[in-house]
Amino acid sequence: MKGKRSPRVDWLILGTALALCLVGVIFIASASWRVREASYASFGRQQLIFIAVGMGFLLFMIRFPYLILARFAFVFYAGGLGLLAAVLVIGKRIYGARRWIDLGPVNLQPSELMKIALILALARWLMFREERRRMKDLVVPLALMFVPMLPILKQPDLGTAMTFVPIAFGMMYVAGARLRHLGMVALIGVLAFVPVWSLGLKEYQKDRVRTFVNPDRDPLGKGYQTIQSLLSVGSGGIAGRGMFKGTQNRLNLLPERHTDFIFAVIAEETGLWGTTALLILYILLFVGIALAALRTHEPFGRLVVTGVLILFASQVFVNIGMTIRLMPVTGLTLPFVSYGGSSLVTSFCGLALVMAVQEQQEPELSRNAY
Amino acid sequence: MHKPRIGLILTLIALMLGVIEMRLFYLQGICGWHYRRVSEERIRRRLTTDAPRGAILDRDGRELARDDYAFDISFFPHKAIRTPEVLARLAHVIGWNAEDRERVEAAVEREAADEDRESLIVASNVGFNVMAEVETHAELYPGVVVKERSVRRYPFGALAAHAIGYMAKIPASREKEYLEQGYFRGDMIGGTGIERACEERLRGRRGGKVLVIDMMDGLRKVDREVAPVAGEPLRLTLDADLQRAAEGSFPEGRGGAVVALDVRTGEILVLASRPAFNLNDLVPPVKRGVADFLNRDPSAPALNRAMGDGYPAGSIFKIVVAFAGLEGNRLGEGTTHTCAGSFRHGNREFKCNNVHGTVDLVDAIKVSCNVYFYQAGLAAGKDDLLTWAERFGFGRKTGVDLPWEKPGFLPTPAWKKAARKEGWFEGDTINISIGQGNLLVTPLQVARMMAAVANGGTLITPFLANEHRPAPATLPKLSFNIRSLEVVRKGLWKVVHETGGTGSVLRIDGFDVAGKTGTAQAGGNRPDHAWFAGYGPYESPEICVVAVVEHSGHGGVIAGPVAKAVFETYYKKYHENTKEEENTKKKDDAVGVAASARRTGA
Numbered sequence: 001m002k003g004k005r006s007p008r009v010d011w012l013i014l015g016t017a018l019a020l021c022l023v024g025v026i027f028i029a030s031a032s033w034r035v036r037e038a039s040y041a042s043f044g045r046q047q048l049i050f051i052a053v054g055m056g057f058l059l060f061m062i063r064f065p066y067l068i069l070a071r072f073a074f075v076f077y078a079g080g081l082g083l084l085a086a087v088l089v090i091g092k093r094i095y096g097a098r099r100w101i102d103l104g105p106v107n108l109q110p111s112e113l114m115k116i117a118l119i120l121a122l123a124r125w126l127m128f129r130e131e132r133r134r135m136k137d138l139v140v141p142l143a144l145m146f147v148p149m150l151p152i153l154k155q156p157d158l159g160t161a162m163t164f165v166p167i168a169f170g171m172m173y174v175a176g177a178r179l180r181h182l183g184m185v186a187l188i189g190v191l192a193f194v195p196v197w198s199l200g201l202k203e204y205q206k207d208r209v210r211t212f213v214n215p216d217r218d219p220l221g222k223g224y225q226t227i228q229s230l231l232s233v234g235s236g237g238i239a240g241r242g243m244f245k246g247t248q249n250r251l252n253l254l255p256e257r258h259t260d261f262i263f264a265v266i267a268e269e270t271g272l273w274g275t276t277a278l279l280i281l282y283i284l285l286f287v288g289i290a291l292a293a294l295r296t297h298e299p300f301g302r303l304v305v306t307g308v309l310i311l312f313a314s315q316v317f318v319n320i321g322m323t324i325r326l327m328p329v330t331g332l333t334l335p336f337v338s339y340g341g342s343s344l345v346t347s348f349c350g351l352a353l354v355m356a357v358q359e360q361q362e363p364e365l366s367r368n369a370y
Numbered sequence: 371m372h373k374p375r376i377g378l379i380l381t382l383i384a385l386m387l388g389v390i391e392m393r394l395f396y397l398q399g400i401c402g403w404h405y406r407r408v409s410e411e412r413i414r415r416r417l418t419t420d421a422p423r424g425a426i427l428d429r430d431g432r433e434l435a436r437d438d439y440a441f442d443i444s445f446f447p448h449k450a451i452r453t454p455e456v457l458a459r460l461a462h463v464i465g466w467n468a469e470d471r472e473r474v475e476a477a478v479e480r481e482a483a484d485e486d487r488e489s490l491i492v493a494s495n496v497g498f499n500v501m502a503e504v505e506t507h508a509e510l511y512p513g514v515v516v517k518e519r520s521v522r523r524y525p526f527g528a529l530a531a532h533a534i535g536y537m538a539k540i541p542a543s544r545e546k547e548y549l550e551q552g553y554f555r556g557d558m559i560g561g562t563g564i565e566r567a568c569e570e571r572l573r574g575r576r577g578g579k580v581l582v583i584d585m586m587d588g589l590r591k592v593d594r595e596v597a598p599v600a601g602e603p604l605r606l607t608l609d610a611d612l613q614r615a616a617e618g619s620f621p622e623g624r625g626g627a628v629v630a631l632d633v634r635t636g637e638i639l640v641l642a643s644r645p646a647f648n649l650n651d652l653v654p655p656v657k658r659g660v661a662d663f664l665n666r667d668p669s670a671p672a673l674n675r676a677m678g679d680g681y682p683a684g685s686i687f688k689i690v691v692a693f694a695g696l697e698g699n700r701l702g703e704g705t706t707h708t709c710a711g712s713f714r715h716g717n718r719e720f721k722c723n724n725v726h727g728t729v730d731l732v733d734a735i736k737v738s739c740n741v742y743f744y745q746a747g748l749a750a751g752k753d754d755l756l757t758w759a760e761r762f763g764f765g766r767k768t769g770v771d772l773p774w775e776k777p778g779f780l781p782t783p784a785w786k787k788a789a790r791k792e793g794w795f796e797g798d799t800i801n802i803s804i805g806q807g808n809l810l811v812t813p814l815q816v817a818r819m820m821a822a823v824a825n826g827g828t829l830i831t832p833f834l835a836n837e838h839r840p841a842p843a844t845l846p847k848l849s850f851n852i853r854s855l856e857v858v859r860k861g862l863w864k865v866v867h868e869t870g871g872t873g874s875v876l877r878i879d880g881f882d883v884a885g886k887t888g889t890a891q892a893g894g895n896r897p898d899h900a901w902f903a904g905y906g907p908y909e910s911p912e913i914c915v916v917a918v919v920e921h922s923g924h925g926g927v928i929a930g931p932v933a934k935a936v937f938e939t940y941y942k943k944y945h946e947n948t949k950e951e952e953n954t955k956k957k958d959d960a961v962g963v964a965a966s967a968r969r970t971g972a
Contacts, residue, residue, distance in 0.1 A: 170379055173375055173378075173379070174375045174376060174379065230397065230405070231405055231408060231409055232409075233394070233397050233398060233405075234397045234398060234401050234402055234404070234405025234406070235402070235405040235406045235408070235409035235410075236398050236402070236405075237398055237399075237402030237403065237405075237406055238398060238399055238402060247409050247410075247412065247413045247583075248409055251412070251413065251583065253412070267394070267398065271398055271402075272394060272395065272398040272399050272402075275391075275394050275398065276391060276394070279387050279390065279391055279394075282387065283384065283387060286380060286383050286384075287380065290376055290377075290379070290380040293376050294376055294377075306376060306379065309379070309380075309383075310379065310383075313383040313386070316387070317383075317386045317387070317390065320390050321390065324390065324393050324394060324397060326389070326390065326393055
């Protein structure tokens with residue numbers, strides 16, 4: 001590494017990520033209208049601060065020799081597990097779920113950090129085993145995936161736990177696992193669903209799934225959120241109701257609208273054109289990250305980039321899916337767009353990893369350099 | 371590591387986003403308008419303003435029914451501060467007991483949690499003092515608002531209850547129809563009497579406005595506004611003075627009816643039915659006992675006996691027999707029969723109320739001799755008898771402008787054959803000759819017959835609301851000989867004015883009444899129904915009065931005084947004192963009631 005040269009920045013990735021952040025700030029501002037007080041809450045300004053912090057972290061990380069992370073991957077993983085265990089004991093309860101550790105000015109959400117730790121640990125384990133394509137090679141990565149899911153489900157946080165599965169499967173696949181093996185594991189998982197449903201899921205989680213299947217079952221209770229968000233998205237129509245003019249949004253009819261349901265606000269105010277544009281931004285981001293993965297010959301870096309790609313993509317799918325009734329309602333944020341420090345920090349961590357890996361590749365080296 | 375594998379993952383991601391895009395196209399592109407409509411509806415708030423119902427006035431302009439304001443106390447939990455203190459103050463002013471207060475507090479607490487709720491009514495129909503206190507010391511009652519509401523009042527209480535009628539809920543079966551006409555669910559409509567008959571005129575049309583929330587400043591703005599339209603007042607032909615005289619003189623505890631008509635026009639001056647009820651008791655909230663009394667009491671207070679049920683006519687019907695005989699030339703003024711107290715026909719004995727000796731037609735009417743009319747009826751024959759009964763309007767509705775009129779019943783040979791499987795016997799003719807048998811008449815029908823006798827043969831259509839006044843040309847004219855009319859009238863005059871007449875109680879100084887008594891067998895060993903039907907003044911008739919008192923005894927003795935009270939009041943009001951007449955004249959001119967005919971007649 002030559003300390004003096006300016007870093008190679010992938011503008012496709014950084015540009016789309018910052019564009020998403022900007023979209024987020026605008027609609028968080030719109031969603032922070034308080035109809036009773038007839039004034040705006042300060043979420044938009046706070047989000048700007050979070051973004052600034054995230055950018056600072058990114059600039060620091062981009063020169064950070066990321067391979068050091070591979071060395072400490074399992075340490076991070078163990079630390080993450082420790083925090084998850086701690087959250088069960090000293091965690092702060094919000095909306096009935098114990099997900100946060102109170103650190104004075106900020107709340108730490110260990111399950112967010114665990115996403116990154118899991119990606120690092122899986123990459124570390126899989127980087128040396130790329131040609132071992134036997135079924136038993138999958139046991140350790142699956143265990144790495146499964147162990148942190150337990151305390152997260154216990155919090156309970158079904159949404160975050162659910163993202164671990166595509167991350168692990170995707171990374172194993174890219175690392176060389178046979179599709180046949182992954183399919184069998186998936187089948188076993190589906191079969192295991194029955195005992196998990198009857199023993200493992202909390203009643204409120206079952207209710208969410210039931211209500212997802214039929215939200216009219218309980219329109220004022222658990223189905224309320226889905227009905228309201230469908231109404232928000234649908235009433236946007238083709239052209240939208242106009243910026244800062246969504247009725248669902250402005251009249252506070254949609255709960256959690258600046259965090260988990262920010263997509264419904266965007267959909268209501270900008271319509272199909274706006275949602276399509278947003279999806280195109282995400283596609284560009286994903287294409288950029290995928291290209292970065294393809295350009296990366298060093299296996300740890302490539303696996304990390306792949307993991308981040310799948311993390312972002314699955315969050316986007318689950319988050320938008322729940323606002324348009326394709327997925328059950330889970331507390332999962334829309335990367336770069338939703339309001340929230342923990343979520344934004346995780347997203348910028350992922351972004352920083354991708355950009356660090358990119359920055360530190362030597363394109364002129366042959367693929368067998370490592 | 372395998373490069374295509376990352377491509378596959380990217381493809382998968384693109385596919386999933388494609389699914390999302392398709393779903394969005396469905397939700398926003400295809401169903402967008404539906405969702406837009408639903409969400410538009412949610413930012414609208416409809417406010418309505420009630421419009422008062424029109425007042426019902428008697429012929430002199432006195433209010434028989436009107437809309438008063440009632441005051442409700444509403445409470446806005448979101449706007450309130452120091453809620454417990456305010457509620458405590460309200461409890462003191464309104465006079466809640468502990469139980470009331472608990473109920474209100476619980477309701478307030480419940481509603482406070484509901485953000486969409488605007489306000490709730492914590493006390494309805496409060497007194498004027500409560501309204502005044504809250505309005506004048508608004509600063510002591512944050513979040514409390516007095517709301518006005520219309521409520522129906524009947525200043526005369528039970529007077530003319532059946533004619534005026536009361537309000538009722540919209541029947542569930544016709545709800546849709548009413549909602550289309552602008553009524554709201556839970557609205558009251560005229561249920562009986564003139565309240566029902568003139569619903570269209572009386573009803574107030576609600577006004578309202580649609581408020582839309584402005585998205586930028588969150589304030590509500592008026593989108594559409596319709597002004598409320600008050601119901602029109604309705605002047606009746608009813609005379610509250612006469613009505614009061616009729617009801618006041620009616621024997622206590624008896625059932626029956628009184629009807630008085632202007633014989634020249636058909637204006638209903640009195641329409642009373644007993645037992646009655648206080649209309650104010652039927653304004654919601656109705657106490658349980660009141661509803662039970664009205665609907666279940668064996669005396670059937672809800673029934674309007676002036677027109678809602680038939681009675682045997684008794685001797686009143688002899689007027690029809692006389693006309694039938696005279697017009698068919700089977701009876702003359704000089705025709706005599708001898709009454710020995712009973713009449714034998716075949717092997718049956720038909721009784722008379724007395725032994726009258728030899729009487730002619732005029733005297734037979736005067737003393738109401740049954741034996742004479744048995745033979746007069748037989749002589750006239752069933753065909754003429756029934757024809758004239760039909761001409762006088764029996765067996766069909768009078769067409770009065772009130773709901774639920776009954777036609778009474780006029781038996782015919784065809785009916786008897788169908789219902790009883792037997793022919794018409796002369797015994798049937800004999801029975802109907804004195805108004806008995808299967809014949810049933812309503813007091814209103816009898817009044818119409820008496821009006822035709824008084825006005826020279828015009829069969830008027832009685833009406834209560836001036837807007838239902840029929841055109842005089844449309845009224846049927848009975849084509850009887852003037853001689854027949856004079857004979858009958860002479861008999862009716864003698865009933866009242868000659869010694870031995872059955873209606874001598876009706877003699878009034880200065881006001882000649884002519885009429886006929888009736889004592890109709892009620893059947894089932896119960897006392898007879900007492901009838902009196904008459905008109906006055908004899909020389910230029912203006913008013914006819916019919917009174918029937920159920921199961922009470924002799925017509926002249928029991929029903930006579932009731933009719934007399936109406937005649938007397940009429941006389942005093944319209945004839946005796948010219949000064950009063952002047953006053954009435956001025957008042958009538960001012961309001962434009964067509965009473966000029968009465969004055970010229972006077």
